[in-house]
Every structure is written in C-alpha cells, then in structure tokens.
Amino acid sequence: MDRTNRFWRIVLLALPLTVFGVLVVWPLFTSFYYSFTNWNGFNESYDYVGFDNFRKIWTDHLFYGAIVNTAIWMVAAIFGPTVLGLTLALLLDTNIRGAKIFKTIFYLPICLSSIVVGQIWIWIYQPDWGLLNTMIESVSGEKFNFAWLARPNSALYSVIIAWSWQQTGLAMVVYLAGLTSVPSDLLEVCAIEGASTWQRIRRVILPLLTPSTVVVIALSMINSLKGFDILYIMTGGGPFNSSDTLAMFMYNESFKKYLMGYGSAISVVLFLIALTIIGVYFRQLKKVDEIYG
Amino acid sequence: MANLTRRGLLASAVCVPAASVFSSAFAAGGEVTISHYFTGELGLKAFDAQIARFEAATGYSMKDSPVGHEDYKTDILVRAAGNSLPDVFSYWAGARVQFIVDSNSLRPIDDVWKAAGLDKTIARSIAESATIYNDKRYLVPLNYHYAGVFYNTSVLADAGVTEMPTDWDGFLALCKTLKDKGVTPIALGSKNRWPAQFWFDYLLLRTAGPDYRARLMAGDASYDDPEVRKAIEMWKSLIDAGYFVENANADTWTDAADKVARGDAAMTLMGTWITGYWDGLGLEPGGDYDFFAFPTIDANVPNTSVGPVDGLVISANAKNVPGAEAFLEFMVSNVEVQADWSKAQGALSANVNVDPSNYSPVMYKAFQTVADSQAFAFNYDLATAPPVAEVGLSMFARFMDDPSQVETILPQVASDAKAAFAQ
Numbered sequence: 001m002d003r004t005n006r007f008w009r010i011v012l013l014a015l016p017l018t019v020f021g022v023l024v025v026w027p028l029f030t031s032f033y034y035s036f037t038n039w040n041g042f043n044e045s046y047d048y049v050g051f052d053n054f055r056k057i058w059t060d061h062l063f064y065g066a067i068v069n070t071a072i073w074m075v076a077a078i079f080g081p082t083v084l085g086l087t088l089a090l091l092l093d094t095n096i097r098g099a100k101i102f103k104t105i106f107y108l109p110i111c112l113s114s115i116v117v118g119q120i121w122i123w124i125y126q127p128d129w130g131l132l133n134t135m136i137e138s139v140s141g142e143k144f145n146f147a148w149l150a151r152p153n154s155a156l157y158s159v160i161i162a163w164s165w166q167q168t169g170l171a172m173v174v175y176l177a178g179l180t181s182v183p184s185d186l187l188e189v190c191a192i193e194g195a196s197t198w199q200r201i202r203r204v205i206l207p208l209l210t211p212s213t214v215v216v217i218a219l220s221m222i223n224s225l226k227g228f229d230i231l232y233i234m235t236g237g238g239p240f241n242s243s244d245t246l247a248m249f250m251y252n253e254s255f256k257k258y259l260m261g262y263g264s265a266i267s268v269v270l271f272l273i274a275l276t277i278i279g280v281y282f283r284q285l286k287k288v289d290e291i292y293g
Numbered sequence: 294m295a296n297l298t299r300r301g302l303l304a305s306a307v308c309v310p311a312a313s314v315f316s317s318a319f320a321a322g323g324e325v326t327i328s329h330y331f332t333g334e335l336g337l338k339a340f341d342a343q344i345a346r347f348e349a350a351t352g353y354s355m356k357d358s359p360v361g362h363e364d365y366k367t368d369i370l371v372r373a374a375g376n377s378l379p380d381v382f383s384y385w386a387g388a389r390v391q392f393i394v395d396s397n398s399l400r401p402i403d404d405v406w407k408a409a410g411l412d413k414t415i416a417r418s419i420a421e422s423a424t425i426y427n428d429k430r431y432l433v434p435l436n437y438h439y440a441g442v443f444y445n446t447s448v449l450a451d452a453g454v455t456e457m458p459t460d461w462d463g464f465l466a467l468c469k470t471l472k473d474k475g476v477t478p479i480a481l482g483s484k485n486r487w488p489a490q491f492w493f494d495y496l497l498l499r500t501a502g503p504d505y506r507a508r509l510m511a512g513d514a515s516y517d518d519p520e521v522r523k524a525i526e527m528w529k530s531l532i533d534a535g536y537f538v539e540n541a542n543a544d545t546w547t548d549a550a551d552k553v554a555r556g557d558a559a560m561t562l563m564g565t566w567i568t569g570y571w572d573g574l575g576l577e578p579g580g581d582y583d584f585f586a587f588p589t590i591d592a593n594v595p596n597t598s599v600g601p602v603d604g605l606v607i608s609a610n611a612k613n614v615p616g617a618e619a620f621l622e623f624m625v626s627n628v629e630v631q632a633d634w635s636k637a638q639g640a641l642s643a644n645v646n647v648d649p650s651n652y653s654p655v656m657y658k659a660f661q662t663v664a665d666s667q668a669f670a671f672n673y674d675l676a677t678a679p680p681v682a683e684v685g686l687s688m689f690a691r692f693m694d695d696p697s698q699v700e701t702i703l704p705q706v707a708s709d710a711k712a713a714f715a716q
Binding site: 038040042043044149150152255256257260 | 366
C-alpha cells in the first residue's frame with residue numbers, strides 16, 4: 001500500500017475511532033464492570049457483589065414482563081412497518097393520481113422526531129377528547145373514553161401503532177426504490193401469459209424485492225432496538241411496568257430506583273440478546289448476498 | 294443613518310456576544326450556576342424574577358438551567374454521577390436529600406445558617422424536619438406546601454353542600470350527595486403516579502398514625518400489615534362506590550385540576566401548588582375554589598399535615614461557594630423575595646417574618662391548618678428511600694387501575710419493598 005495513503009487512512013480514521021471508543025466501547029466495558037457491583041449511581045464507594053445482580057434478574061418478575069414486551073415490540077416493530085411499507089409502495093407504484101403527494105404524506109412522519117410523534121399520538125389516544133375515541137364515538141353513537149395508554153393491556157400495543165406509523169414511510173421509500181429495478185417487460189410478459197395480480201406480486205415482484213426487504217428489515221431491526229424515546233415519552237414503561245421493554249426497564253431500575261449496578265446487569269443481558277439477533281441476521285444476510293451477489 | 298461596513302458588522306458580531314460573555318463571567322462576584330424544577334405552571338417566571346433581584350442586589354451573575362419537574366429527578370442523578378452538579382440546585386427535602394447527602398454530593402451549610410441567623414428566620418418545625426441530615430445542615434427551605442382537599446365552590450354550592458366535612462362519615466356523605474347529583478366527587482390525575490400518594494398518606498396517617506407511618510417509611514413495618522391493608526381498603530371503598538373519576542391514570546395533576554375548575558369533578562386531593570395554577574387561570578381564591586383538611590378518621594390519632602418542602606442545596610463540588618451561599622441566604626432571608634415567590638408559586642413561606650396577610654384567603658387557611666396540626670409529614674415519595682418510593686408509586690397506579698387486585702398487589706409490594714430496602 002502507498003505510504004501516503006496509509007498515513008491518511010490512519011489520520012482520517014483516528015478521530016471517528018476515538019469518538020467511537022470513548023462513547024461506545026468504553027461505556028460498554030464499564031457497564032460490564034458495574035454489573036458486578038451494587039453501585040447506586042451516586043456514591044463514590046460500592047461493593048463487588050459477584051453474580052448477585054444476574055441472579056436477581058432471573059427471579060425478578062418485572063424482568064420477565066420486560067422480556068416478553070421486548071419480544072412483542074421487536075416482532076411488531078419489524079413486521080408492521082415492513083408489511084405496511086410494502087403495501088403502500090405497491091399501491092403507489094401503480095401510477096395512481098396524486099401518487100407524489102401521497103408519497104410525501106406517508107414519508108413525512110419519518111422526518112419528525114420520535115418525541116414529536118409520541119406527543120401527537122398521546123393527543124390521538126387522549127381518552128376524553130382524543131381523535132381516536134372521538135371517531136369511535138361518532139361511529140358508535142355511544143360515549144367511549146377508553147384510556148389507551150393508561151391501561152396495562154393496551155399501552156404497549158398503542159405505542160407500537162404510533163411507532164409503525166412513523167417507520168412505515170421509511171420502508172415504503174426503500175421498497176419504491178426497489179420497485180424501479182423490477183423490469184417492466186417481465187411484468188408485461190406475466191400479464192400476457194395471464195398471471196393474476198397476486199401471482200405477479202407473489203412470484204415475480206417479491207422475489208425481486210428481496211434485497212430491499214433485507215434493507216428494510218435491517219433498518220427496522222436497528223431502529224426497534226434503539227426504540228426507547230417514543231416509549232419514554234408515551235408511557236415511560238407504565239402503567240406500572242406493563243409496557244417496559246428491556247431498555248426501558250434498565251433505565252427505570254438505573255435512574256429511578258438508583259440501582260446502577262443492577263441496571264448495568266440488565267444492559268449486559270440486553271447487549272447479549274442484541275448480539276445474538278444481529279449475529280443470526282448477518283448469517284442470513286450473507287446467504288442472501290451469495291444468491292443475489 | 295450611519296453606514297455600517299461589512300468589516301464593522303463582522304467586528305460587532307464578534308464583540309457583542311464576547312462582551313456579554315465577559316460581562317457575566319466578570320460580574321462583581323462571578324458566575325453562579327443553578328438548576329431547578331420550577332418550570333411551567335410551577336413558577337418559572339416568578340423564580341426568574343427572584344434570581345434577577347439577587348443579581349441586582351449582589352452583583353453575582355446566575356447561570357440558570359431549569360429542568361421539568363419529572364425529568365429533574367433523573368437529571369440530578371446523572372449530573373451527580375458525572376460530578377457536574379451546578380453550584381446551587383433546588384431539591385425536595387426528606388429522603389431524596391438524605392440519599393445525595395449519603396453520597397457526599399452536597400456541601401454542609403452550618404456556617405451560613407449560623408452567620409445569617411437562620412434559626413430566627415425559619416419556622417422551627419420546618420427547620421428541624423427538613424434541613425438536618427447526618428447531624429449537619431444541608432438545605433435551606435425555599436417554601437413548603439400543604440396537601441388538602443381542594444374543591445370548586447360553585448359545584449358544592451349547587452349540590453346544596455354548605456358545610457365541609459371534618460370526619461370520615463361526613464366525607465362519605467358529601468361524596469354520596471355529589472354522586473347523587475350527577476357530579477363526580479373526586480378528580481385524580483395519577484399519570485405520573487405521585488398525585489395518588491396523598492390518598493395513601495392521609496388514609497394511613499389518619500388510621501395508623503404518624504409513628505406507624507414513619508416505621509413503614511423506614512422499612513421497619515411491612516406493606517401487608519393490617520394497618521396498610523385497612524388504609525387501602527378504605528381507599529378501595531371510595532373507588533368501588535364510583536367516587537373517583539374514570540381513567541385517573543390517564544390524567545396529569547393539571548388535567549385533574551382542570552376537571553375541578555371546569556366543574557366536571559368536585560374536588561381533588563392536591564398540594565397548595567394547585568392554587569398557583571388556578572390563580573394563573575384567573576380563578577379567585579375563596580370565591581371560585583377553596584379547600585378543607587383531610588377529614589379525621591380516628592379521633593385518637595394525632596392530626597398530621599402532609600406536604601413537601603422545596604429547598605436549595607449547594608453541591609459538594611461547587612465552583613463558586615461564596616456566590617452559592619449568598620444566593621441561599623438571600624432567597625430565604627429576603628422577606629420580599631419570600632413573599633412574592635410564595636404568592637406566585639402557591640406555596641407557604643418558611644420564613645417567619647413573612648406577613649401571613651400576604652397570602653390569599655385560601656393560602657392563609659392552609660397556613661393556619663398546618664400551624665394547628667400536631668405533626669407535619671413529608672409526602673410518600675419524599676418520606677421513604679427513592680428505590681422504595683418507586684415500588685410504592687407503581688403500587689398506587691396499579692391499584693387505581695384495578696382495585697380488585699389488592700390481595701395480589703400488597704404481598705407483592707411488601708416483597709419488592711423489602712428487597713429495595715435491602716439494597
């Protein structure tokens with residue numbers, strides 16, 4: 001390698017690597033360290049408690065609730081936007097009138113911050129005068145004031161709907177880009193040969209959209225793992241921990257109960273889960289790459 | 294009009310901000326950093342006005358960073374962990390201050406207290422209960438609040454209520470009268486959980502008494518004791534009778550206050566800060582709203598008032614200690630500051646030199662009620678250790694959601710609280 005080239009590579013990589021090291025790698029290792037302590041986040045002194053925090057995790061009923069919620073969140077947050085985004089892309093790719101306007105409208109939520117989206121949906125779900133209950137009232141003709149975000153059975157799903165509303169635009173744009181690479185002559189041949197719309201989608205379009213699907217699922221997965229802010233603003237993990245995901249649970253234990261050691265142990269578990277999921281995903285990605293080049 | 298060259302404009306652009314930075318940094322006493330939770334409806338404008346008074350009187354420059362009430366609880370922890378606490382910050386007296394005193398994050402203020410003669414300025418009951426931790430003084434009380442049953446006067450008048458209840462039977466009769474008239478008797482906004490705590494506090498204090506409550510708060514009693522069970526059962530009887538608003542967990546305390554102000558509900562158990570909020574909406578104290586003390590349940594149990602004390606503390610690593618100490622002394626000793634601040638915030642002043650006639654009729658009644666009480670107790674989340682308070686606050690929200698689960702909730706909370714105390 002050219003010596004000047006190597007020099008510039010080192011120089012240009014030094015800054016981002018340092019930032020990454022300080023902001024990501026170092027906190028990661030300190031989390032591992034604190035997970036073996038009873039540090040409360042305040043005191044300068046703390047004790048080494050071995051695997052006590054990890055033992056506590058397995059007996060903590062709130063942890064199991066958080067695990068189940070995380071699984072629901074990830075599955076819904078991946079499949080919801082993917083399916084909706086694909087459906088919208090297929091509908092808008094048919095040259096319907098005003099397609100550009102619709103594309104802009106559906107993409108708009110992704111430009112908003114999750115906090116703004118969360119606040120909009122808090123208003124939509126407001127029991128007494130929110131849009132949703134008002135609409136249900138208009139249709140049913142009866143008073144309806146269900147508190148979507150304040151009931152344990154509906155809080156998590158209500159947030160997932162808000163999340164999917166925001167993320168669908170991103171999936172739609174990726175699929176629309178993918179659809180431009182589907183050869184129109186191939187679709188014409190299908191039509192001439194008498195293939196139905198569903199057959200064209202199922203047998204031709206979807207297989208050709210596999211690279212787009214890989215990207216959409218990757219983005220949805222990464223975003224769902226990071227999906228903390230919308231949950232924080234809409235429910236804060238409540239009511240009474242019913243919408244706690246692992247990230248929310250970790251935050252509440254660390255910063256509200258002041259159990260930083262225990263919170264660190266939860267973060268280690270969350271890290272291992274994320275690592276496993278991403279590992280499995282990359283293995284699948286490699287297979288797709290081998291097929292599609 | 295004078296001609297402005299591009300060079301001149303550039304020079305101005307650089308010099309003006311620089312001058313403002315230098316002027317604050319080199320103000321007579323230097324810069325004092327402060328953080329507090331008096332935002333929005335909790336008195337941001339009034340607090341800023343008192344800061345301006347301090348700056349004008351002393352020459353110190355205050356660098357202010359307010360944080361919303363709920364986020365503040367976490368914000369201070371994060372800043373303490375990173376050794377980046379401001380010089381001065383507001384905090385709730387009680388278990389929360391004890392927690393950060395134990396972590397050596399605060400600077401003792403015994404010298405300031407003595408030099409300023411605050412023993413003669415601060416009400417003795419507040420000074421003894423709110424300022425001393427581990428045998429040293431750490432906090433000056435900026436103001437205190439009292440939790441009472443605040444009501445819409447016209448709603449009660451329309452229902453034919455002329456006399457406010459003083460005992461439990463009278464309270465139940467009032468609720469029934471209102472309910473029969475088609476008015477929801479009690480508004481509660483427990484979305485952020487803490488507004489529900491006053492029901493637990495008063496029901497427990499009025500039945501089991503302050504000594505038992507203090508033992509429960511310290512971890513020497515259990516949440517599945519008969520005393521706690523009795524208080525919760527009384528609370529449940531009110532919910533089962535349909536006296537509380539629907540969806541309490543969906544509302545904030547201001548939503549509940551709005552419901553009472555609009556007449557959608559008759560009353561709400563809340564701290565005196567609700568008067569600041571209602572006054573801000575243009576309601577007339579004594580005319581549009583009033584309050585009565587939480588009724589007596591057992592005449593043999595000492596009459597205790599509940600409320601928080603807002604205080605100011607100095608961080609252990611304060612950069613400008615003289616400035617921070619001067620600010621604490623000024624804010625608590627200056628009678629005009631105390632009078633204006635307590636009036637604007639809907640609070641009671643801990644400064645005995647503040648003329649009670651400064652208060653609105655409602656606040657004066659609150660002042661008298663606290664003075665006539667046999668004891669003053671911090672509300673739940675300031676009376677017990679923060680990790681335990683988290684367990685209890687979640688219990689209140691869960692209970693409000695489904696009171697029929699009380700037999701499941703109490704043993705679970707007893708176990709979780711015990712574990713939290715152990716940590």
